[in-house]
Amino acid sequence: MSEGKEMSFWGHIGELRGHLIRSILAIVVAAFVIGFNINWIMDHIFFGPTRNDFPTFRVVNHFSRMILGEDSIHLPKDFPVRVQRLYQQFNVMMAVSIFGGIVAAFPYIVWELWRFISPALHPKERKNSIFIINSVWILFMVGVLCGYFLILPFAVNFGVIFKISDIIVPLYDLSDYTTLFLQVILGMGIIFLFPVLIYFLTTLGILTPTFMKTYRRHAIVLIMVVAAIITPADVLSMIMAALPLIILYEFSIMMCAYTHKKIQKAAANLPAVQE
Template sequence: MNSKDLTVIEHIEEIRKRLWLVAIVFILGIVGSFFLAKPLIHFLQANEQMENLPLNVFQVTDPVMIYLKVILFLAFVITSPVILYQLWSFVSPGLHETERRATLSYIPYSFILFLAGISFSYFVLFPFVMKFMITLAGDLGVTPLIGINDYFNFLFQITLPFGVIFQLPVALLFFTRLGFITPMMMVKVRKYAYFGLFTIAAFITPPDIMSHLLVTVPLLILYEISIAISKIGYRKYLKAEQKRQIEEQQESLQSN
């Protein structure tokens, strides 16, 4: 049965089945993450800026909370390709065959860009932010006493948004491939997009020009890459539309 012919109850039942599948994979991801969390925590603590600043525990439950947060983070990363595939499977019956094939291929690229965004934030941006904060504390004549819970919360607040922001090329290509936006539209609103990305960079970086540039420049490059990629997707969209119109005309002539 075609998804377009399903009733509301059948749609809800389909969503429920997909959510159950995602939940099962997520639970399996949690089980696997128990073995990965400890070495990842040690790795994330080995920051160059933290060599002379040991992390502290201010509450008895802090170590458990950090362990759980890292486990959940790893489980989410492991499950994210399944989530994307289930979303695609749910909406794909409403797409044409060429659109289904094209959008399915975006899932691995989306996952890779998510990891690339997190890696960029941790290895490039995070050290500059920590250095700025520690230097500022020294200028104010105070000694940083950093709790492990605050450290990891701050780390996740810096890195996770970049995993989402780096989805920009895939997201814009997806909407271009479906004909919702065009490269011409993206070029037309470029200055507004730049201002928006500049504002986002200001919110997630400390108030120094170097950190701001480290974030703003890659975001602007991502937008330009998105325009270039969307031009390819738009040409494919036009070809697919032309082919579809020819097929519809042929079917109409045959039926007459």
């Protein structure tokens, strides 16, 4: 009997190992694809927010011309980037490839996770878990896109236009820009998973909508702190990061209320079912 349990345990470990290996292979394949196309990706995606024709800047300037009669964002034609170490470009290529591989393979990684846990779930739980699993990768991708199109361009714009003297000639470090890029995008992708965390905490009975509403002001202060951590020091970038997070918090309150009400309803019907 104990041998059967031991075999069952190691069977689960072996199955988990298979899912992890396939997930890692997906990341490696995606990273290799990005690495082989690194020149195009660096020119059009990585350095995209440094150009005036970036979609975010075009939208802002479009409305700026309608209201003010002129463009409000004027980035320099060139974004001079330097390297200071021999293997700096290689290290950046590896970082961008691995990061891009994780982002590209993230939906597949989440799907592998669901494949591992779904056999242990009841049909009703399996149906609900599909919604949660899809929410994980969708929220992560929305966070990544929000960081790329909403926060990073304004952070770059502030860093470029801010000057303390006309004598200073701007020359930007490749590693600094890479750190900013990954920090903003990965940070927003992770933070956008907040509603999923709220769902699990509500399901476990740790969190209630009353608690979230009561401490809303404290949460906003914490959101501003988090926004300041994942963005540079300028106020505009921090505000642009905080706004979607505040909206996300309000959405989390509604989801918490819905989940809490559903749990209470199930608990109220439980005695009747037992009778």
